Amino acid sequence: MEQKRQFHHTPALDDMALFVAVVRHGSFHAASEALAMPGATLSRRIAAMEKRLGVRLLERTTRRVALNEAARMFYERCAVLVDEAAQVEALLHTPPADRPQQLRLAVTADIARHWLAPLLPAFCRLHPQLSLDIDLTARDDNSEAADLTLRQGSLRQAERALWPLLSLPQGMFAAPAYLARQAAPRTPDELLQHDCLGPAPRWRLQGPGVTGEVRLRHSIIVSDLDIQRELAEQGAGIAMLPHSLVQDSVRHGRLVPLLAGWSCAPLTLLALAGTTPPLPLASELAMFLQQRLALG
Numbered sequence: 001m002e003q004k005r006q007f008h009h010t011p012a013l014d015d016m017a018l019f020v021a022v023v024r025h026g027s028f029h030a031a032s033e034a035l036a037m038p039g040a041t042l043s044r045r046i047a048a049m050e051k052r053l054g055v056r057l058l059e060r061t062t063r064r065v066a067l068n069e070a071a072r073m074f075y076e077r078c079a080v081l082v083d084e085a086a087q088v089e090a091l092l093h094t095p096p097a098d099r100p101q102q103l104r105l106a107v108t109a110d111i112a113r114h115w116l117a118p119l120l121p122a123f124c125r126l127h128p129q130l131s132l133d134i135d136l137t138a139r140d141d142n143s144e145a146a147d148l149t150l151r152q153g154s155l156r157q158a159e160r161a162l163w164p165l166l167s168l169p170q171g172m173f174a175a176p177a178y179l180a181r182q183a184a185p186r187t188p189d190e191l192l193q194h195d196c197l198g199p200a201p202r203w204r205l206q207g208p209g210v211t212g213e214v215r216l217r218h219s220i221i222v223s224d225l226d227i228q229r230e231l232a233e234q235g236a237g238i239a240m241l242p243h244s245l246v247q248d249s250v251r252h253g254r255l256v257p258l259l260a261g262w263s264c265a266p267l268t269l270l271a272l273a274g275t276t277p278p279l280p281l282a283s284e285l286a287m288f289l290q291q292r293l294a295l296g
Contacts, residue, residue, distance in 0.1 A: 011049050011052065011053065011078075013081065013082070013085055015045055015046075015048075015049045016078040016081060016082055017082045017085075018031070018035070018037075018042060018045050018046060018049075019046055019049065019057065019058075019075070019078060020075065020078050020079050020082045021034060021035055022042070022046060022058065022065060023058075023065070023067050023075055023079075024079075024160070026064050026065065027064050027065055028042055028043050028046075028060075028065060046058065055068075055070070055071060055074075056068055056071075057071040057074065057075075058071075079161065083161045083273075083277060083278060083283060084283070086277030086278070089277075101127065101129050101130050101131065101281060102130075102131045102132075102133060103130060103131070103132055103133070103147050103148070103279070103281050103282060103285065104133045104135070104145070104146045104147045104148075104274070105132060105133065105134045105135065105146055105147070105148055105149070105150065105285075106134075106135045106137075106145065106146035106148070106149040106150070106151075106274075107134065107135070107136065107149065107150040107151070108136065108150075108151060108152075108223065108224065109136045109224060109226075110224045110225040110226050110227075111150050111151065111152070111269060112134065112136060112150075113226065114225075114245070115150075115165070115166065115269065115289075115293060116150060116289070119288070119289060119292050119293075120132070122292075123285060123288050126288075127281070130281070145274070146274045147273075147274045147275065147278075147279050147281070147282040148271055148272070148273060148274060148278075148279075148282040148285060148286060149271065149272045149274065150165070150269065150270075150271050150272075150289075151269070151270065151272070152223075152267060152268065152269060152270075153268060153269075153270050153272075154268055160272055160273045160274070160275070160276050160278070161272075161273040161276070161277070161278045161283070162270050162271065162272045162273065163270060163271040163286040163287065163289075163290050164268060164269075164270050164290070165269040165270055165271055165286075165289055165290055165293050166268070166269040166293050167266045167267070167268050167269075168242035168243070168244060168266055168267040168268075168269070169242065169243050169263075169264075169266055170240050170241060170242050170243065170264040170265070170266060170267050171240070171241070171243055171246075171257050171258075171263075171264055172203075172238055172239070172240050172257070172258040172259055172262075172264065173232055173238070173239055173240075173241055173246055173249070173250070173255040173256065173257055173258065174232060174235075174237065174238045174239070174255065174256055174258055175232055175233050175234065175235045175254060175255055175256070176253065176256060177234075177235035178195075178232075178235040178236070178237060178238070179256060181235075182194060182195075184256075184258055185238075185258060185259060186259075187259075188203075188205050188207070188212075188214040188259065188262060189214065191203070191214050191216055191217075191238065192214075192215055192216065192217055193217070194217065194237065194238050195217065195218075195219035195220075195236065195237030195238065196216040196217060196218050196219065196237050196238050196239070197218070197219065197220050197222065197228045197231050197232060197236060197237045197238065197239040198218070198221070198222065198223070198228055198239060198240060199221055199222065199223040200216070200240075201215065201216060201218070202214060202215055202216060203216060203240055203264065203265070204264070204265040205259075205262045205263070205264060205265075206262065206263045206264075206265075207261055207262045207263075208261065219236060219237045220236060220237065225241060225242070225245055226245075228241060229241055229245060229246060229249065229255075232255060233249060233254045233255060238258060240264055242267050269293075271285075271286040271289065271290075273286070
């Protein structure tokens with residue numbers, strides 16, 4: 001007996017766009033207002049897509065929705081497709097290649113120095129008419145003034161498109177001079193007795209069968225990674241830093257790794273669009289950086 005052929009129902013791009021909007025806005029109510037669509041209609045469309053796929057994509061509560069961990073990769077690919085579709089439509093309004101183009105970037109100095117500046121010349125060669133306006137005072141509250149913001153962060157839900165660029169393994173480090181004054185911490189709880197450097201009030205650590213956040217006592221609050229490293233080398237305290245930025249310091253004995261049995265949360269670098277939909281050139285630069293940084 002001939003078996004019936006099974007067809008896979010691929011979600012329509014419109015439904016993907018609705019799903020991405022719900023995730024980015026964090027709730028059906030906020031997404032329905034942004035989309036000017038009745039909440040019941042939006043909920044019904046998402047439920048129908050889940051039924052066709054045979055997978056629950058969102059965990060719903062009375063106030064918010066959360067992305068099901070099993071569906072995170074599906075969301076990330078949907079977001080790329082939705083944003084690229086918006087870029088294709090925006091191409092209709094893109095100026096000709098021979099017309100000057102301007103792109104406003106907001107980026108912190110440390111990210112610009114280590115990860116943006118080495119790659120920008122190659123991108124500019126692809127766009128000879130491009131004029132870049134780079135603001136090195138990037139903050140969360142002024143990122144909307146830029147077409148693209150590069151910063152540290154997390155892949156939390158955001159109303160604007162974002163691209164993860166790098167995930168950098170980190171460790172805790174201090175100078176021999178500091179450890180001569182203060183005995184090295186033996187457990188994460190002892191960090192509260194030490195001078196710590198950085199912007200975060202807590203560090204998230206993972207040890208043998210334990211994951212948790214450790215409260216800190218900051219001697220200097222600073223977000224710039226290079227300044228943190230310099231302060232640590234001068235004996236000002238303990239810093240959590242990407243391994244890639246301290247290799248030379250450790251090799252030459254200027255910094256010493258601490259709490260070897262514990263691993264730190266990685267440092268995530270991301271690009272955040274300044275507009276919805278993102279400008280085509282901003283999306284192109286974000287994806288260019290994403291690809292080049294992935295190659296190392």
